[in-house]
Amino acid sequence: MARDYLSVDDLSEAELAQVLDLAARMKADPRLHGEALAGKAAALIFEKSSTRTRVSFEVGVAQLGGYPLALSSSDLQLGRGETIEDTGRVLSRYVDVIVLRTFEQDRLEVLARAADVPVVNSLSDFEHPCQALADLLTIREHRGTLAGTVLTYVGDGNNVAHSLLLAGAKAAMTVRVATPPGFAPIPQVVERAAEIARATGGSIEVGTDAVLAATGAHVLYTDVWASMGQEAEAEERALVFQPFQLDQRLIDVADADVLVMHCLPAHRGEEISDAAIDGPHAVVFDQAENRLHTQKALLVFLFGLV
Numbered sequence: 001m002a003r004d005y006l007s008v009d010d011l012s013e014a015e016l017a018q019v020l021d022l023a024a025r026m027k028a029d030p031r032l033h034g035e036a037l038a039g040k041a042a043a044l045i046f047e048k049s050s051t052r053t054r055v056s057f058e059v060g061v062a063q064l065g066g067y068p069l070a071l072s073s074s075d076l077q078l079g080r081g082e083t084i085e086d087t088g089r090v091l092s093r094y095v096d097v098i099v100l101r102t103f104e105q106d107r108l109e110v111l112a113r114a115a116d117v118p119v120v121n122s123l124s125d126f127e128h129p130c131q132a133l134a135d136l137l138t139i140r141e142h143r144g145t146l147a148g149t150v151l152t153y154v155g156d157g158n159n160v161a162h163s164l165l166l167a168g169a170k171a172a173m174t175v176r177v178a179t180p181p182g183f184a185p186i187p188q189v190v191e192r193a194a195e196i197a198r199a200t201g202g203s204i205e206v207g208t209d210a211v212l213a214a215t216g217a218h219v220l221y222t223d224v225w226a227s228m229g230q231e232a233e234a235e236e237r238a239l240v241f242q243p244f245q246l247d248q249r250l251i252d253v254a255d256a257d258v259l260v261m262h263c264l265p266a267h268r269g270e271e272i273s274d275a276a277i278d279g280p281h282a283v284v285f286d287q288a289e290n291r292l293h294t295q296k297a298l299l300v301f302l303f304g305l306v
Helices: 013-028 052-063 084-091 105-114 129-143 159-170 187-200 210-214 231-244 248-253 274-278 284-302
Strands: 041-046 067-072 097-101 119-123 150-154 174-178 203-207 219-222 259-262
Touching: 013 129, 013 159, 013 284, 041 052, 052 067, 052 097, 052 119, 052 284, 084 105, 097 105, 105 119, 119 129, 119 284, 129 159, 129 259, 129 284, 150 159, 150 210, 159 174, 159 187, 174 187, 174 210, 187 203, 203 210, 210 248, 248 274, 259 274, 259 284
Parallel strands: 041 067, 041 097, 097 119, 150 174, 150 219, 174 203, 219 259
Antiparallel strands: none
């Protein structure tokens, strides 16, 4: 049976720790599992533009000895109306894993049901689960531990917020999310994260006060205020979200050794100030690098090679 990764919740707490441990070992020794995907091909489908996801997956598959095949919708019959189900059935005859960056989460779920090979969510409007793996590895590298860490996310309650809620809960972290009224994460995700946190010893807090949420935090995290597909709302959102900018005001009330994080690309001067993203607390480029290592570890895990 193919093992899919469509959501952070597809990994148990123990499996999440296993993937992070493997990623750390593979980062320390790039030769580790260097032939894990030998003879295997990966279809990397991008229905949204990409820098970090595309490059890290292409390079990662190649470093594991596999063949990465990067495709856009216009490269495929998807762009001319072929169903996602038929695409999954066909690609399963050619490749060994399908990585999809798309809009609706439903497309990933339909694809996974139709395909006979593992399907990986490299981003949807609902979740960004591969980014969350890199985020946790980065925090662990800098703090030495995840359990008990207070991560504060400020801004839009979007796909990144959803994955951080789930991942942080599984890692026994305290995850605080502060958004303007009306922009909170989806209630079902918050409820699921809270359920996980009750079992692991973590906690979930959702509110509308950025300064309160940032107070004492070990990690401050933000993302763009208008995601891909929301460009028409960008100006209006900029007015509403201004009090939620990750800037020195929030850094000053956080822990003295706070980490500043952003999944990139950043709109400097909007959701994050230049001083914050370029300052001594920032680890955003460590996050970007760790996309490579955690995704390699994820693929090795999904193929049952550990």
